[in-house]
Every structure is written in C-alpha cells, then in structure tokens.
Amino acid sequence: MLKLSASLVALAALVPLVASQAAEWGQCGGIGWTGATTCVSGTTCVVSNPYYSQCLPGAASVSPAPPSSRPAGTSTAPASGATSTAKLHTLAKAAGKLYFGTATDNPELTDTAYTAILDDNTMFGQISPANSMKWDATEPEQGVFTFSGGDQIASLAKTNGMLLRGHNCVWYNQLPSWVSSGSFTAAQLTSVIQNHCSTLVSHYKGQVYAWDVVNEPFNDDGTWRTDVFFNVLGETYPQIALEAARAADPAAKLYINEYNIESAGAKATALLNLVKTLKAASVPLDGIGFQCHFIVGEFSGPALQTQLSTFTAQGVEAAITELDIRMTLPSTPALLAQQKTDYNSVITACMNVESCVGVTVWDWTDKYSWVPSTFSGQGAACPWDQNFVKKPAYDGIAAGFSA
C-alpha cells in the first residue's frame, strides 16, 4: 500500500514533464487532445488525421502540433468563410514567387460567375489546362492535331496576362487508343513521341512558361509504370520527350510532374535518381512538379519542404503544380480549420525553398474539382466552395505568402 502511494507521488511528479513534451511515438495533438503538443528532440509531431497527431522519429527539431489540436471550441480559425481580402497572386509575387495559379477546364469557361473570378489576374497569375492539352485531346488520331481546346486556355492566359503551364506531353493516362494499344517498334514509338511533343510544344511556342513534359512516370513503389512508353522504350523515353520539347521551344521550362513524392519514400527516391541520371547526361530538364493532391490532416509540411530542397539541390526548380486537399464529406468546422492549416503548410514549404517558383491549385472551386468523381464520399478540396465562397483555406494560403 505504502509502495503504491510512493509510486503515485512519483508519477504525479512526472506529469508536468509528460505534458510538456510527448515521447517518441506518443500523441502530440488532435481534436480534443489536451496533452503535450511538442515532441522530444529528434522527433516531429506529424498529423495522422484530424483526431490524432504523433511524434515520429527522423527530425532534428521540436515541432508544435497544428492549431486544430486545441480542444474543440477553442480554435481561433473561423468555422466557415475567410477573412482575408488580399489577392493571392499579388501576395505570391510580393513574397518573391513567380505566381499563384489554378487549373481550369474548357467546359467551365461558359460559367460567367466562374470566369469573373478566374479572370482576375491579381488572384491568379498562372493557369493550367486540366485536360485540353493532353494527348487524347490534341492528337486523337495519328498525325491529326486538334488544338481548339488548348488554344482557348492559351488565349485566356494571354488576354489576362497570366503565365501558362503546358500539361502534358507524355502520360500513361488519357491516351488515344492508337497510342495506348498500338503495336510499335522502338524506332516507331520514338518517332511518335518526337512528333507529338514537337508539334504540341511548337504550337504553343513562346506562350508557355513551363511544360509538364513527362507526367507520372513511376508507380508508388518506385518501379516504372508499365505503360506503352516504358514497355517499348524502357527508361529512355523521358529523354526522347524532353529533347523533342527543348528543340520545339527552347525558352520553355521542361518539367517532370509527379504525385506522392511529397515525402520521402520509394517513389521520391526513384524520381530523384532519374533526375540525377538525366542531369548527368545533360538531358534538358528544368523542373520537378510536385502535384500535392493531399488529404486533410494527412501530410507533413516539413517533409514536403525537405523534398523540395532535396530535388532543387540537383539544379532543377520546383513548383507545386496541382494542389488540393480533400476531406471525407460532409465538411465540418474542424475539418475546414485543419484544411486551412494544411494549405498554409504547403505554402510555407514552398516559401522556405527559394527554387520553389509557384503554386497552382487544381481548380480553385469545389464546383469543378475532379475529387468527388474519383474518390467517392470525398471532396471540398479547394480553397473556394461550390458557391465560390472563400473557405478558411484561403486565409491559410494568404497567411503563408505573407509570413
């Protein structure tokens, strides 16, 4: 009995210590969590989901838990809506970045309430075509090129004085069947890629800031995607596409664009090795696109910053190319507050890496987001809601550029 009391006294003496710093693998945040919100040295507080953050090993500094880990009801984040009246591209430029931009798509351009916001070049200094420059849209039959959709987006960028990102030359998806199901020799497919990239990039010569020349070449486990390009040409196809693009528009920045490279892992390592190989062989490569299709509460800003630094150390620039942060519906004030934190973390990561040149959201409004049709039950991924009302995420972006 006496022994137990002594133990309790000893335990009580430890409580302030436990509450001040969570141990490795310990909880450090989450909705309703009232314990420690910083981690012991050598670990970082990483959000697992809105309800649970954990101290994970591998980082040198102590990181605070995100604001949403405060007990429910004490959050200072607005439950809905944004308060900032600043314009995002203006803020990005003032912060030294080239642009804040958005994807857009041709069917949306008939929505005048949508275009009234899209056309504001203080809000968006850059646009990307979500679909109309892809292979199925631009060369549906071999040698037959159709640029009407892409031209509409390019002309919008020109009229509004916005930068244009070209998306994309070579991708396993949205290929016409003559490519994806074609039977080619290596020489034939080399010529097909050269003709496609060259014609596409030449058509927009002088109008495009950067091209996603190669899109999503790797599987998540770091192996190459076994699409028609890899199956016929092996690891040589990026070089073929990049060289054709360089010859077609020497002024355009040439990118490889990928997802799930925003934290360390097999896929990021595979891409980093490809970058090293291409640079060592003097293949034209200027940038890496970090798509950043995230889930609320499930990514680490510091990890993204590390990846941006790691890649740009190879002599390429980087851009956040397709940012959105989805949640399981319905949205709640807590999820929207976490989403604000997450958007802020992405902007902060880019801000902290000089060669991260800009940020593009993969459409600015939930009305035209690709997410709900792809991930059942998920959505609300964009900084504006489906009624074009700015969400707390908007404030997170604005604050990130203003810090």
Ligand code: G3I
């Ligand atoms: O064009 C057809 C139309 O004829 C048909 O009536 C309609 C019926 O569903 O489909 C239309 O095609 C759709 C196409 O978008 C154009 O709207 C496809 O079904 C649809 O799957 C396709 O989705 C696009 C998706 O890429 C395809 O993978 C999204 O809009 C586009 O935002 C998305 O963008 C990709 C990036 O290119 C690469 N990174 C990931 C990102 C999100 O998936």
